[in-house]
Amino acid sequence: MNQRITIDPITRLEGHGRIEIFLDDAGEVVSAYFQVPELRGFESFCVGRQSEEMPNITNRICGVCPEAHHIAAAKALDEMFGAPCLPAAVRIRELIYSAFFVTDHTTHFYCLGGPDFIVGPDAPKEERNILGVIRKVGLDAGKEVIACRARNHGLIKKLGGRGVHLCGALPGGWSVAVTPEIAEEARQIARQNIEFALFSLETFHQIVLGNEAYRDLVMGDLYAHQTYSMGTVDADNAPNFYDGTIRVVDPAGNELTRYRPQKYLDHIAEHVEPWSYVKFPYLKKIGWKGFVDGPESGVYQATPLARLNVADRMATPRAQAEFERFFDAFGCRGTGPGGRNRPVHHRLATHWARLVELLYAAERMQELADHPELCDPNVRQIVSYRAGVGIGSVEAPRGTLTHHYSCDERGILTSVNLVVGTTNNNAPIGMSIAKAAKGLIHNGVVNDGILNRVEMAFRLYDPCCSCATHAIGTAPLEITIRRAGVGTILDRISRGC
Amino acid sequence: MVVIGLGSPFLTDDSVGPRVVRELAREEYPGVRFVEAHAGGLLLLEELSGTRGAIIIDALLDEGLSPGEVVVSGIEGASHNAACSHDCGLTEALDIGRTMGMPLPDDTDISLVAVVAKDVTTFSEALTPEVETAVQRACTAVRSILARRHAGSPAEAP
Numbered sequence: 001m002n003q004r005i006t007i008d009p010i011t012r013l014e015g016h017g018r019i020e021i022f023l024d025d026a027g028e029v030v031s032a033y034f035q036v037p038e039l040r041g042f043e044s045f046c047v048g049r050q051s052e053e054m055p056n057i058t059n060r061i062c063g064v065c066p067e068a069h070h071i072a073a074a075k076a077l078d079e080m081f082g083a084p085c086l087p088a089a090v091r092i093r094e095l096i097y098s099a100f101f102v103t104d105h106t107t108h109f110y111c112l113g114g115p116d117f118i119v120g121p122d123a124p125k126e127e128r129n130i131l132g133v134i135r136k137v138g139l140d141a142g143k144e145v146i147a148c149r150a151r152n153h154g155l156i157k158k159l160g161g162r163g164v165h166l167c168g169a170l171p172g173g174w175s176v177a178v179t180p181e182i183a184e185e186a187r188q189i190a191r192q193n194i195e196f197a198l199f200s201l202e203t204f205h206q207i208v209l210g211n212e213a214y215r216d217l218v219m220g221d222l223y224a225h226q227t228y229s230m231g232t233v234d235a236d237n238a239p240n241f242y243d244g245t246i247r248v249v250d251p252a253g254n255e256l257t258r259y260r261p262q263k264y265l266d267h268i269a270e271h272v273e274p275w276s277y278v279k280f281p282y283l284k285k286i287g288w289k290g291f292v293d294g295p296e297s298g299v300y301q302a303t304p305l306a307r308l309n310v311a312d313r314m315a316t317p318r319a320q321a322e323f324e325r326f327f328d329a330f331g332c333r334g335t336g337p338g339g340r341n342r343p344v345h346h347r348l349a350t351h352w353a354r355l356v357e358l359l360y361a362a363e364r365m366q367e368l369a370d371h372p373e374l375c376d377p378n379v380r381q382i383v384s385y386r387a388g389v390g391i392g393s394v395e396a397p398r399g400t401l402t403h404h405y406s407c408d409e410r411g412i413l414t415s416v417n418l419v420v421g422t423t424n425n426n427a428p429i430g431m432s433i434a435k436a437a438k439g440l441i442h443n444g445v446v447n448d449g450i451l452n453r454v455e456m457a458f459r460l461y462d463p464c465c466s467c468a469t470h471a472i473g474t475a476p477l478e479i480t481i482r483r484a485g486v487g488t489i490l491d492r493i494s495r496g497c
Numbered sequence: 498m499v500v501i502g503l504g505s506p507f508l509t510d511d512s513v514g515p516r517v518v519r520e521l522a523r524e525e526y527p528g529v530r531f532v533e534a535h536a537g538g539l540l541l542l543e544e545l546s547g548t549r550g551a552i553i554i555d556a557l558l559d560e561g562l563s564p565g566e567v568v569v570s571g572i573e574g575a576s577h578n579a580a581c582s583h584d585c586g587l588t589e590a591l592d593i594g595r596t597m598g599m600p601l602p603d604d605t606d607i608s609l610v611a612v613v614a615k616d617v618t619t620f621s622e623a624l625t626p627e628v629e630t631a632v633q634r635a636c637t638a639v640r641s642i643l644a645r646r647h648a649g650s651p652a653e654a655p
Contacts, residue, residue, distance in 0.1 A: 149539060
C-alpha cells in the first residue's frame with residue numbers, strides 16, 4: 001500500500017509551502033517534494049510602469065524582506081539611469097540594510113528556527129514557538145528580542161521615510177540626508193545590537209552546542225549536503241550584504257568562479273520541474289545533473305552558511321572571532337585548498353552562521369554610523385531617462401537577490417526579471433527534505449516529532465515564498481496522509497501555527 | 498487609540514484595509530493614529546504598544562459569506578485564526594507582549610473590522626466592485642466603534 005503524506009501549509013515558513021512525502025508498500029520513503037503554490041506574475045505586473053517606481057512596488061513583494069527588494073531595485077536604477085550612487089547615500093542604504101539584517105536574523109533565530117533547538121525538536125508543538133523560547137532563555141531575553149526589533153524598525157523608519165515599506169530610494173541616491181542626531185541614535189542602536197548578537201551567540205553555544213543531542217543533530221549526517229556555495233564578497237573576500245562580486249566555491253572549497261552581479265545570466269541557468277511553480281537555478285559551468293550532491297552537480301546553496309563558506313574572513317573583528325570559532329568547531333579552519341577553510345556542509349549549522357552574520361551586521365552598523373560621510377547632505381542628484389538595462393544585486397538574508405530591468409527612452413519598463421534569495425535554494429531545500437524524510441520515516445511510522453524534524457530541513461533555509469497577502473480568517477494547518485493513486489485520505493492531523 | 502489597515506496595496510481586495518484607513522485619515526479624530534500595515538504578528542505588536550485601544554481592518558477570506566460583507570468582531574472571535582506565517586499570530590503576539598509587560602490594550606478594547614474579499618491573488622491596485630462598495634460601510638463601522646469608545650472613555654477623546 002503506497003502512502004502520500006502532505007504537510008500543508010508548513011508551519012513557521014514565510015509564505016505558503018507544502019511538503020509531499022511518498023511512502024512505498026513497506027512504509028519507507030520513496031521520494032519527497034517541496035512545493036510552493038506561490039503568487040506569480042509580479043514581473044508582468046511591473047512591465048509598463050515607470051522604472052523609478054520599482055523600489056516602492058517591489059518592496060511589497062514580501063512582508064518580510066521589503067528592504068532587500070527596495071535596495072536591490074535602487075541599485076538596478078542606479079545602473080539604468082547611469083547614475084552611480086552618491087557616497088553618503090551608499091552609507092545610508094547600507095546602514096538601513098544592516099539594521100534590516102539585524103531584525104530579520106533575530107526574528108528567524110528566536111521565532112522561526114530557534115524553537116526547534118531552544119525548546120527542542122520533540123517538545124509539544126504548542127511549546128515550540130517564541131513563547132517557549134522566552135520561557136527557556138528568560139523574560140529579559142524575550143524583552144530584548146522585542147526591543148531589538150522595535151529599535152531597528154524605528155531607525156529604518158527614520159532613515160527610510162516609512163516603517164517596513166520604506167520609500168527613500170532614488171536613482172543614484174537617497175531622498176533625505178541623515179542628521180547628526182539620527183547618526184548618534186544609530187550609534188547607540190548599533191552598540192545595543194552588538195551586545196544582543198553576542199548574547200545570542202552565547203545562548204546558541206550554551207543551549208544548542210552544550211547539549212549532546214542537539215550537537216549531534218547539528219553536526220550529524222542527517223542534514224548534511226555537499227553542494228557548491230554562493231555569496232557576495234568584497235575585495236578581501238569578506239561577506240558584504242550590500243555590494244561586491246559573487247563568489248562560488250565547490251564542495252571542497254576551491255573557487256569555481258567569481259563575477260559581477262551584472263553577469264549572472266552567464267553563470268546561472270534554471271531547471272524546470274513539472275510539479276513546481278518555482279524554478280531550480282544551477283551553475284551553468286557544471287550543468288544540471290538532478291537533485292544530487294557532489295562537484296559534478298550544478299546544485300548550489302546561497303544562504304548564511306554559504307556566505308561563510310565562500311568567505312576567507314569577516315570584515316569586522318568580533319564577527320571574525322566567531323567565524324574562526326565556527327570553522328574550528330567543524331575542524332574546517334584552514335584545512336581547505338590553499339589554506340582556506342573547508343566548507344561546512346552540515347545544513348543545520350546555517351542557524352549558527354546566521355548568528356555570526358547578525359553580529360557582523362551589528363558591527364557594520366557601528367562602522368557606518370561612525371563614518372563622517374554619513375551625514376553629508378549631498379544625497380540626491382538629477383538623473384535623466386534613457387533606454388537601457390539595470391541589474392541590481394544584494395545579499396538578502398535568504399540568499400543572493402537580483403533585480404534585472406529593461407526600459408525604453410521614457411523610462412517605462414519593458415521587462416523585469418527577479419531572482420529572489422529562496423529561489424536559489426529551491427533544489428537544496430528539496431534535497432534536504434528528501435534526505436531527512438528518508439532518514440527519519442521508517443515502516444510507515446510518522447508522528448509529530450518526526451514531521452517536525454523533516455520540517456527543520458527546510459526551516460534552516462529560512463525560505464520566503466512571497467507572502468504578500470494575509471487574512472483574518474481560518475488558516476488551516478494540516479497534514480494529510482493519502483493512499484497513492486486513488487488519493488484516499490487515510491489520516492488528517494491538524495497542526496497549530 | 499490606533500486604527501490599523503492591514504493589507505498589500507497591490508493585491509486587489511487585500512488592499513481594503515489600507516484603503517479604509519486612507520478614507521478615514523482625511524477626517525478629524527483627535528487622539529487617533531491611523532496606520533497602514535501589511536503584516537500581523539510581532540510587527541502589529543509594535544503598533545499596538547502604548548495604545549489604549551485598537552481597530553484592525555483587514556480583508557477576510559470566508560467562502561460562507563458574500564464578497565463585500567462587513568464583519569465586526571472582537572479579538573476573541575479571531576483567536577487562533579489571525580495568521581502571520583513569519584513570526585506568530587495576533588493573539589500569540591499579544592500574549593508575548595503582555596508576558597513581557599508591554600503596555601497593550603485589553604482584548605476588549607481591540608476590534609476587528611473585516612471585509613469579505615473576492616480576490617486577493619490578482620495583482621491590481623483596484624478593488625473588485627463588490628468590495629469597492631463595501632468601503633464606505635467599513636468606514637461607517639469604524640466610525641461607530643470610535644464614537645462608542647469616545648462615549649465610554651472621555652479621557653481618550655476621538
